[in-house]
Amino acid sequence: MSKDLRINEEIRVKEIRLVDEQGGQLGIMSPKEAIDIATEKGLDVVEVAPTGRPPVCRIMDYGKYKYEQSKKEREARKNQKIINIKEVKLRPNIEDHDFMTKTKNAIRFLKDGDKVKVTIMFRGREITHPELGKQLCLRLADHVKDIAKVEKVPKVEGRNMTMVLTPISEQQ
Numbered sequence: 001m002s003k004d005l006r007i008n009e010e011i012r013v014k015e016i017r018l019v020d021e022q023g024g025q026l027g028i029m030s031p032k033e034a035i036d037i038a039t040e041k042g043l044d045v046v047e048v049a050p051t052g053r054p055p056v057c058r059i060m061d062y063g064k065y066k067y068e069q070s071k072k073e074r075e076a077r078k079n080q081k082i083i084n085i086k087e088v089k090l091r092p093n094i095e096d097h098d099f100m101t102k103t104k105n106a107i108r109f110l111k112d113g114d115k116v117k118v119t120i121m122f123r124g125r126e127i128t129h130p131e132l133g134k135q136l137c138l139r140l141a142d143h144v145k146d147i148a149k150v151e152k153v154p155k156v157e158g159r160n161m162t163m164v165l166t167p168i169s170e171q172q
Contacts, residue, residue, distance in 0.1 A: 005046050005047055005048070005062075006046075006047040006050070007044050007045065007046050007047070007062050008035055008038075008044055008045055009035070010047075011031045011034075011045065011047050011055070011057060012031075013031065013054065013055055014030065014054075015028050015029060015030055015031075015054045016028070016029065016030075016031055016034060016045075016047070016054050016055050016056070016057045017052065017054050017055070017056045017057070018034045018037070018045070018057055018058075018059065019048075019056060019057070019058045019059070020058075020059050021041075021043065021058070021059050021060055026059075028054055031045065031057070034057060034059070037059065038059045041059065042061075043059050043060055043061050043062075044059070044060060044061065044062040045057050045058075045059060046058050046059075046060055046062055046065070081113070083113070083114065083115060084114045084115070085114065085115045085116070085117050085164070086106075086109040086114045086115070086116050086117070087116070087117045087118075087119055088102050088105055088106045088109075088116055088117070088118050088119070088140075089102075089119045089120075089121060090102055090118065090119070090120050090121070090136060090140075091120070091121055091123070091126075092120060092122060092126050092129065092132040092133050092136060093126070093132075094136070099136075099139075099140075102140070103140055103143045103144070106118070106140065106144060106148075106165065107143075107144055107147065110144060110147050110148045110165065110167045111147065111167070113167055114167070115151065115164055115165065115166050115167070116148070116164070116165040117162060117163070117164050117165075118137055118140055118141075118154075118162065118163045118164075118165065119160050119161070119162050120133035120136055120137060120154075120160065120161040120162075121159065121160055122159050122160065122161070123159070127156075127159055130156050130161060133154065133156075133161040134154045134161065137154040137161065137163045138154070140163075141163065141165065144165060146168075147167060147168060148165040148166060148167055148168060149165070149166055149168055150163060150164070150165060150166075151164040151165065151166040152164035
């Protein structure tokens with residue numbers, strides 16, 4: 001059922017197929033007759049299949065239906081896991097200690113369940129040696145291979161090389 005359901009007087013066709021609240025067929029009739037039947041029961045006529053010939057309408061408590069739908073949506077949102085992308089920036093001529101510090105940060109992000117975007121920034125003539133950046137990316141990927149896998153392989157984009165790592169636990 002779509003969000004823009006027409007109810008009661010909003011239904012403007014000559015005839016509709018009416019279904020009662022238990023799902024039983026009440027037949028084809030004018031919307032006015034359907035509204036009269038629903039009003040006697042204290043309910044609404046809701047158009048559930050506007051493309052049908054004739055359109056199918058159902059007798060239901062529209063307020064209760066909308067409440068149930070919003071409750072289901074809230075529940076679905078609660079069960080969603082939000083994945084953040086954290087970034088680790090490196091330079092091609094990084095020292096070993098600095099590299100290990102950046103690797104520890106990447107490991108921490110991955111253990112928290114976040115994706116890690118590894119960015120190698122090239123300055124000046126460093127861009128003429130993209131293989132150094134690729135080696136650095138693969139070295140970092142090798143350090144985290146037990147907790148992460150490469151989602152996006154190293155690729156040069158302008159003056160930067162990027163690679164995306166994804167936690168393995170997320171894949172299962």
